[in-house]
Amino acid sequence: MSKQELIEASPRLSHPSRDELDLVGVLHAFADPVRLAIVRRLAAEGECACGTFELGVSRSTLSHHFRTLRECGVTQVREVGTFRYSRLRRDDLDARFPGLLDSVLP
Numbered sequence: 001m002s003k004q005e006l007i008e009a010s011p012r013l014s015h016p017s018r019d020e021l022d023l024v025g026v027l028h029a030f031a032d033p034v035r036l037a038i039v040r041r042l043a044a045e046g047e048c049a050c051g052t053f054e055l056g057v058s059r060s061t062l063s064h065h066f067r068t069l070r071e072c073g074v075t076q077v078r079e080v081g082t083f084r085y086s087r088l089r090r091d092d093l094d095a096r097f098p099g100l101l102d103s104v105l106p
Helices: 003-009 023-031 033-045 059-071 090-096 100-104
Strands: 075-080 083-088
Touching: 023 033, 023 059, 023 100, 033 059, 033 075, 033 083, 033 100, 059 075, 059 083, 090 100
Parallel strands: none
Antiparallel strands: 075 083
C-alpha cells in the first residue's frame, strides 16, 4: 500500500504532514517509556495492529499513547473495519530530523 493510500485509508484520523512535524513534539513522544517501546516494536516488526500490544498499561492508556504518537507524526495509522494498524513514519522522520530515529532505536 502506498503512502497516499495509507493516508486516505483513515479519513477520520488526522496526521501532520512532513513539514508540520515538530522536534519538540517528537522528542516528547520518545520521552515516555511506553511510547518508546511502541516505536521500537514498530521499527523492528513493521506495521502492527494496535490491539496486539501488551505493555502493562490499560487499554485506554495504550490508546492515549498511540494517539500521541500519531498526532505528533511519529506513526501513521490506518483503519480496517474496527481494527487500527500503526506503522512508523521512518521516511518522514529521517527526512525532517536526520539521525534522530536511529539515536533512539536499539
